[in-house]
Amino acid sequence: MVGMRQGFFSSRYMVKEEEMPKTPLCGKCGLYKHCISPKMKPTGKGERRVLIVAEAPGKNEDEQGKQLVGNSGQYLMDLLLRFGVNMRRDCWLTNAIICRPEDNRTPDDKEIQYCRPNLFNTIQELQPEIIIPLGGTAVKSLIGGIWKEDIGAIGRWVGWQIPCQKPNAWICPTYHPAFLLRGKDPMTEMYMTHHLKEAFKLSGRPWKKVPDWKSKVHIEYDPNHAARLLLEWSKGAVDLAFDYETNCLKPDDLYARIVSCSVCFDGKHTMAFPWRGEVIQQMSELLRGPLNKIASNLKFEERWTRAVLGHPVRNWHWDTILAAHIEDNRPDITGLKFQSFVRLGFESYDQHIKPYLKAKGNTKVNTIDKCDMKELLLYNGLDSLLEYKLYQKQKVFYKATGNQDQ
Numbered sequence: 001m002v003g004m005r006q007g008f009f010s011s012r013y014m015v016k017e018e019e020m021p022k023t024p025l026c027g028k029c030g031l032y033k034h035c036i037s038p039k040m041k042p043t044g045k046g047e048r049r050v051l052i053v054a055e056a057p058g059k060n061e062d063e064q065g066k067q068l069v070g071n072s073g074q075y076l077m078d079l080l081l082r083f084g085v086n087m088r089r090d091c092w093l094t095n096a097i098i099c100r101p102e103d104n105r106t107p108d109d110k111e112i113q114y115c116r117p118n119l120f121n122t123i124q125e126l127q128p129e130i131i132i133p134l135g136g137t138a139v140k141s142l143i144g145g146i147w148k149e150d151i152g153a154i155g156r157w158v159g160w161q162i163p164c165q166k167p168n169a170w171i172c173p174t175y176h177p178a179f180l181l182r183g184k185d186p187m188t189e190m191y192m193t194h195h196l197k198e199a200f201k202l203s204g205r206p207w208k209k210v211p212d213w214k215s216k217v218h219i220e221y222d223p224n225h226a227a228r229l230l231l232e233w234s235k236g237a238v239d240l241a242f243d244y245e246t247n248c249l250k251p252d253d254l255y256a257r258i259v260s261c262s263v264c265f266d267g268k269h270t271m272a273f274p275w276r277g278e279v280i281q282q283m284s285e286l287l288r289g290p291l292n293k294i295a296s297n298l299k300f301e302e303r304w305t306r307a308v309l310g311h312p313v314r315n316w317h318w319d320t321i322l323a324a325h326i327e328d329n330r331p332d333i334t335g336l337k338f339q340s341f342v343r344l345g346f347e348s349y350d351q352h353i354k355p356y357l358k359a360k361g362n363t364k365v366n367t368i369d370k371c372d373m374k375e376l377l378l379y380n381g382l383d384s385l386l387e388y389k390l391y392q393k394q395k396v397f398y399k400a401t402g403n404q405d406q
Contacts (some may be wrong), residue, residue: 135176164204217381223277272381292317
């Protein structure tokens, strides 16, 4: 349970996790009506506990009732053989869409949604340790059912080795072999070969025990007690990740204010609290103190600290967004939510908060004041905790490259 004083809120305010639908909507999709091999079952022996997810059956696959038997499948088989992987012996094979779309067309988003339970039921049954989605449709089906954000282009996903917590398996997206056959680009083939080779170097599950990070967030409503905890936990600490939740993007608006704040000391203690009372002064002293400061987009926290507390943050040490951009300069990958998923395997945790973070009408002020405070504080606390854990991951990369200073 999240740390809190008894009696403030009933259990109906607890954040509920969405269940993945387990029943496919084949009746709405209707593709099975026009197939030779409808609702194709997974094939392969899976001796290395690897599940390869392709897009959908083509003409050859539909006729033979097996995945990846056409030109794309042969191409993929040859790529894997280069580093000793026998595709049908070492892997299980399935598709994001298990019935052939007419004329081999690309499945639409509704068909992906209708068929997604088939993929997740397959994962539940086979319990793979590594899952390799090939191309945009497979990524939309698999990752879209876990991360629940806009998936965007396949280019932002290829090459990651995601230590996904639900399921406890590595997700290693790469291009679909059909894309390589169409483009015949040797660089893309080199990248895909590297992605596959690195995926097959993995062994075992990413987590011996899937962490329960939500339970690590202490929610404190009493500003006096929050101030005492800040003082106590700061003693002997080295690093401090912190995060503000505000009612608008910039502090210049007449009605701009910080609604809540969260802190994480060395990954050992994480607390979120409303921005009021004695804790504000203690937070001000903490930010002027010698601890290393960590944030995701430090420009935001710096600007609000100067505007509200009247002084800068001392001893900035790390910005996870800047570090992510230096490590990999692809667009649209540096945000905390995306990085928390691809580097830490942590699923979306802001779906219930997002509607309140949008400005209403022509005003610059959002509706965060209408959000349940317990849910807001849990979200806020996870931001700080994940900033710190992401910093730890990034620091390993920079240490390996011999450059730890941003």
